Amino acid sequence: MNFPLIGIHAWFGEVAALMFIWAFIEMFSGQASNIRRARFAVLCGVLFLVAAWIAGGFYYVGIYGSEVKPFIKEGPLPWAHGVAMETKEHVFIFLPFLGALAWSVMQRFGHMMEADPRARAAGLYATGAAAILAGFMALTGFLVSSGFRSALEQLVA
């Protein structure tokens, strides 16, 4: 079985997380050039999140339910689906909207961030929230992959 969609989903998602981490770091310095780069990074982060959503959605609806889930449920780590995947597939939906919020903060308050530490703090919270949840998605994705791998190992053992 070869599922390029899951690789594409993971790649988009991880690049999105990196974009929000990049924006977060840029905003610590808070110079005009940092804010400009942070705004660019947040925009890229949102676009990558949407791409990850679409790729992950096609994979989840078209492949995961019929070709992966049954193996995990019969394998040694059934909680990888029952807890990790069920949590992941729903919490993921928050992410593009958190990204959109971060983008709106950058659009409306980006020009004030150099002089106003509170505006910058709002940007830090918004990008930090997106980065934290994206990291949580990567962790749960790892758990689901581990559940599938251990199920396959059990089959060949």
Place this chain on the structure above:
Amino acid sequence: MRNISVRAFAYATHAVIAFVVWSTILAELFPSFKSLLAGGFGHHWIAKSDLSVIIFIVTALIFARKNDPEDIVPLVRGVLFSAVLGALLIFLFYLGHYLGLV
């Protein structure tokens, strides 16, 4: 985008988080609700995704013209809190469901 307040985006994100949390829990507790979601959109996850987009857009448009406060930190921090709480609720629900407690 510049014309829509951060407040509108924050309220819209709160609305999406609340919708996802409650629709997820209710869909697991009441299979008929899950079937209703799946029936209308082909799959319950697609239904939640599509409805989230609609809820976000409608809520953001309703509050688009609301003025932003001078200090938007509490507004954004509230969304961060809401997202972490929502994620925790979903995780705990599925943990309880898996253990047969719910």
